[in-house]
Amino acid sequence: EAGVTQFPSHSVIEKGQTVTLRCDPISGHDNLYWYRRVMGKEIKFLLHFVKESKQDESGMPNNRFLAERTGGTYSTLKVQPAELEDSGVYFCASSLRDGGLYEQYFGPGTRLTVT
Amino acid sequence: ILNVEQSPQSLHVQEGDSTNFTCSFPSSNFYALHWYRWETAKSPEALFVMTLNGDEKKKGRISATLNTKEGYSYLYIKGSQPEDSATYLCNTDKLIFGTGTRLQVFP
Numbered sequence: 001e002a003g004v005t006q007f008p009s010h011s012v013i014e015k016g017q018t019v020t021l022r023c024d025p026i027s028g029h030d031n032l033y034w035y036r037r038v039m040g041k042e043i044k045f046l047l048h049f050v051k052e053s054k055q056d057e058s059g060m061p062n063n064r065f066l067a068e069r070t071g072g073t074y075s076t077l078k079v080q081p082a083e084l085e086d087s088g089v090y091f092c093a094s095s096l097r098d099g100g101l102y103e104q105y106f107g108p109g110t111r112l113t114v115t
Numbered sequence: 116i117l118n119v120e121q122s123p124q125s126l127h128v129q130e131g132d133s134t135n136f137t138c139s140f141p142s143s144n145f146y147a148l149h150w151y152r153w154e155t156a157k158s159p160e161a162l163f164v165m166t167l168n169g170d171e172k173k174k175g176r177i178s179a180t181l182n183t184k185e186g187y188s189y190l191y192i193k194g195s196q197p198e199d200s201a202t203y204l205c206n207t208d209k210l211i212f213g214t215g216t217r218l219q220v221f222p
Protein backbone atom coordinates (compact mmCIF):
# COMPACT_ATOMS: atom_id res chain seq x y z
CA GLU A 1 0.00 0.00 0.00
CA ALA A 2 1.42 3.38 -0.98
CA GLY A 3 1.91 5.82 1.83
CA VAL A 4 1.11 9.51 1.99
CA THR A 5 3.07 11.38 -0.65
CA GLN A 6 3.87 15.05 -0.89
CA PHE A 7 5.18 17.17 -3.70
CA PRO A 8 7.55 18.90 -4.02
CA SER A 9 9.96 17.71 -1.37
CA HIS A 10 11.63 21.09 -1.30
CA SER A 11 10.69 24.48 -2.68
CA VAL A 12 12.68 27.69 -2.63
CA ILE A 13 10.81 30.82 -3.64
CA GLU A 14 11.17 34.54 -3.23
CA LYS A 15 9.03 36.62 -0.97
CA GLY A 16 5.86 37.63 -2.79
CA GLN A 17 5.76 34.60 -5.03
CA THR A 18 3.16 31.85 -4.98
CA VAL A 19 3.74 28.22 -4.11
CA THR A 20 1.37 25.28 -4.23
CA LEU A 21 2.05 22.18 -2.19
CA ARG A 22 0.37 18.90 -2.94
CA CYS A 23 -0.55 15.97 -0.75
CA ASP A 24 -1.81 12.58 -1.85
CA PRO A 25 -3.25 10.67 1.09
CA ILE A 26 -3.46 6.93 1.41
CA SER A 27 -6.21 5.65 -0.85
CA GLY A 28 -9.50 5.38 1.01
CA HIS A 29 -8.51 7.74 3.81
CA ASP A 30 -11.25 10.32 4.16
CA ASN A 31 -9.38 12.40 6.70
CA LEU A 32 -6.54 14.60 5.58
CA TYR A 33 -4.58 17.01 7.78
CA TRP A 34 -2.08 19.74 7.06
CA TYR A 35 0.57 20.70 9.63
CA ARG A 36 3.52 23.05 9.64
CA ARG A 37 6.76 23.02 11.56
CA VAL A 38 8.64 26.26 11.71
CA MET A 39 12.33 25.95 12.51
CA GLY A 40 12.93 24.75 16.05
CA LYS A 41 9.30 24.88 17.07
CA GLU A 42 6.58 22.32 17.52
CA ILE A 43 4.39 20.97 14.77
CA LYS A 44 1.32 23.15 14.39
CA PHE A 45 -2.02 22.05 13.06
CA LEU A 46 -3.29 23.98 10.05
CA LEU A 47 -6.47 22.29 8.94
CA HIS A 48 -8.42 19.08 8.60
CA PHE A 49 -10.47 17.80 5.67
CA VAL A 50 -13.09 15.12 5.81
CA LYS A 51 -13.41 14.09 2.20
CA GLU A 52 -13.70 17.39 0.35
CA SER A 53 -15.07 19.40 3.27
CA LYS A 54 -13.02 21.51 5.65
CA GLN A 55 -13.78 20.09 9.08
CA ASP A 56 -11.52 22.43 10.98
CA GLU A 57 -9.38 25.23 9.61
CA SER A 58 -8.70 26.96 12.90
CA GLY A 59 -4.95 26.63 12.48
CA MET A 60 -4.67 28.46 9.18
CA PRO A 61 -2.48 31.48 9.94
CA ASN A 62 -4.07 34.00 7.59
CA ASN A 63 -5.84 34.42 4.28
CA ARG A 64 -2.63 34.02 2.31
CA PHE A 65 -3.08 30.30 2.82
CA LEU A 66 -5.69 28.42 0.78
CA ALA A 67 -6.28 24.70 1.02
CA GLU A 68 -8.44 22.66 -1.29
CA ARG A 69 -9.38 19.05 -1.65
CA THR A 70 -11.52 18.85 -4.73
CA GLY A 71 -13.11 15.43 -5.17
CA GLY A 72 -11.95 14.32 -1.76
CA THR A 73 -8.71 12.79 -2.98
CA TYR A 74 -5.51 14.81 -3.11
CA SER A 75 -5.20 18.19 -1.46
CA THR A 76 -3.32 21.35 -2.31
CA LEU A 77 -2.10 24.10 -0.04
CA LYS A 78 -1.39 27.38 -1.77
CA VAL A 79 0.55 30.20 -0.21
CA GLN A 80 0.04 33.51 -1.99
CA PRO A 81 1.93 35.77 -1.60
CA ALA A 82 4.60 33.98 0.40
CA GLU A 83 6.31 35.77 3.29
CA LEU A 84 9.60 34.99 5.00
CA GLU A 85 7.84 33.63 8.08
CA ASP A 86 6.11 30.99 5.96
CA SER A 87 9.38 29.06 5.72
CA GLY A 88 9.19 25.67 7.37
CA VAL A 89 8.27 22.07 6.75
CA TYR A 90 4.70 21.39 5.72
CA PHE A 91 3.44 17.96 6.60
CA CYS A 92 0.35 16.23 5.41
CA ALA A 93 -1.21 13.27 7.20
CA SER A 94 -4.20 11.05 6.56
CA SER A 95 -6.27 8.66 8.61
CA LEU A 96 -8.98 6.23 7.75
CA ARG A 97 -11.50 7.78 10.10
CA ASP A 98 -11.47 10.60 12.56
CA GLY A 99 -12.43 10.65 16.20
CA GLY A 100 -8.90 10.56 17.54
CA LEU A 101 -8.80 6.77 17.67
CA TYR A 102 -7.20 6.11 14.36
CA GLU A 103 -3.55 6.28 13.51
CA GLN A 104 -2.32 9.08 11.36
CA TYR A 105 0.07 8.39 8.56
CA PHE A 106 2.37 11.24 7.74
CA GLY A 107 3.89 12.21 4.45
CA PRO A 108 7.58 13.07 4.12
CA GLY A 109 6.87 16.79 4.21
CA THR A 110 7.63 19.68 1.90
CA ARG A 111 10.42 21.98 3.01
CA LEU A 112 9.50 25.51 1.99
CA THR A 113 12.14 28.20 2.01
CA VAL A 114 11.08 31.78 1.33
CA THR A 115 13.96 34.12 0.63
CA ILE B 116 -1.92 23.00 31.44
CA LEU B 117 -3.24 24.62 28.30
CA ASN B 118 -0.92 23.03 25.79
CA VAL B 119 0.79 19.73 25.27
CA GLU B 120 4.17 19.77 26.96
CA GLN B 121 6.94 17.23 26.74
CA SER B 122 9.92 16.74 28.96
CA PRO B 123 12.80 16.58 28.86
CA GLN B 124 13.50 18.39 25.61
CA SER B 125 16.48 16.18 24.96
CA LEU B 126 18.01 13.10 26.44
CA HIS B 127 21.36 11.40 25.90
CA VAL B 128 21.71 7.83 27.11
CA GLN B 129 24.13 4.95 26.69
CA GLU B 130 23.19 1.86 24.75
CA GLY B 131 21.47 -0.58 27.09
CA ASP B 132 20.09 2.07 29.43
CA SER B 133 16.38 2.27 29.99
CA THR B 134 14.77 5.65 29.77
CA ASN B 135 11.45 7.39 29.99
CA PHE B 136 9.93 10.74 29.17
CA THR B 137 6.71 12.58 29.76
CA CYS B 138 3.86 14.10 27.80
CA SER B 139 1.56 16.42 29.77
CA PHE B 140 -1.74 17.56 28.36
CA PRO B 141 -4.95 19.31 29.42
CA SER B 142 -7.00 16.72 31.28
CA SER B 143 -10.33 18.38 30.53
CA ASN B 144 -12.13 17.29 27.33
CA PHE B 145 -9.56 14.56 26.77
CA TYR B 146 -10.29 12.13 23.97
CA ALA B 147 -7.13 10.42 22.79
CA LEU B 148 -3.37 10.69 23.02
CA HIS B 149 -1.00 9.71 20.25
CA TRP B 150 2.71 8.96 20.47
CA TYR B 151 4.94 9.21 17.41
CA ARG B 152 8.53 8.44 16.62
CA TRP B 153 10.20 10.92 14.30
CA GLU B 154 13.58 10.20 12.80
CA THR B 155 15.56 12.96 11.19
CA ALA B 156 14.67 13.52 7.53
CA LYS B 157 11.70 11.17 7.78
CA SER B 158 8.04 11.66 8.64
CA PRO B 159 6.51 11.00 12.07
CA GLU B 160 5.56 7.36 12.55
CA ALA B 161 2.66 6.42 14.79
CA LEU B 162 3.59 4.37 17.87
CA PHE B 163 0.52 4.29 20.08
CA VAL B 164 -3.03 5.60 20.35
CA MET B 165 -4.30 5.69 23.91
CA THR B 166 -7.74 6.64 25.14
CA LEU B 167 -8.56 5.13 28.52
CA ASN B 168 -7.23 6.14 31.89
CA GLY B 169 -4.77 3.49 33.00
CA ASP B 170 -4.13 2.32 29.43
CA GLU B 171 -0.80 0.63 28.86
CA LYS B 172 0.49 -0.13 25.40
CA LYS B 173 3.61 -1.98 24.36
CA LYS B 174 5.50 -2.43 21.13
CA GLY B 175 8.73 -4.36 21.51
CA ARG B 176 10.97 -2.51 23.94
CA ILE B 177 8.77 0.60 23.91
CA SER B 178 5.77 0.99 26.18
CA ALA B 179 3.48 3.81 27.25
CA THR B 180 1.08 4.52 30.05
CA LEU B 181 -1.76 7.02 30.31
CA ASN B 182 -3.24 8.97 33.20
CA THR B 183 -6.14 11.06 31.91
CA LYS B 184 -7.17 12.35 35.33
CA GLU B 185 -3.89 14.10 35.96
CA GLY B 186 -3.12 14.67 32.31
CA TYR B 187 0.10 12.84 31.56
CA SER B 188 1.51 9.93 29.64
CA TYR B 189 4.89 8.25 30.03
CA LEU B 190 6.85 6.62 27.24
CA TYR B 191 9.41 4.01 28.33
CA ILE B 192 12.21 2.50 26.31
CA LYS B 193 13.84 -0.56 27.80
CA GLY B 194 17.45 -1.32 26.88
CA SER B 195 17.88 1.63 24.50
CA GLN B 196 19.62 0.96 21.20
CA PRO B 197 21.26 3.47 18.83
CA GLU B 198 18.41 2.92 16.36
CA ASP B 199 15.99 4.28 18.99
CA SER B 200 17.56 7.69 18.46
CA ALA B 201 14.77 9.95 17.26
CA THR B 202 12.41 12.65 18.42
CA TYR B 203 9.38 11.29 20.24
CA LEU B 204 6.24 13.37 19.84
CA CYS B 205 2.86 13.23 21.47
CA ASN B 206 -0.37 14.91 20.51
CA THR B 207 -3.98 15.06 21.57
CA ASP B 208 -6.75 14.44 19.10
CA LYS B 209 -4.26 15.03 16.31
CA LEU B 210 -4.43 18.78 16.73
CA ILE B 211 -1.97 19.85 19.42
CA PHE B 212 1.58 18.53 19.32
CA GLY B 213 4.16 18.74 22.03
CA THR B 214 7.64 20.00 21.13
CA GLY B 215 9.01 16.51 21.38
CA THR B 216 11.77 14.78 23.31
CA ARG B 217 14.90 14.28 21.29
CA LEU B 218 16.57 11.02 22.30
CA GLN B 219 20.13 10.15 21.40
CA VAL B 220 21.46 6.73 22.26
CA PHE B 221 25.25 6.38 22.20
CA PRO B 222 26.84 3.00 21.49
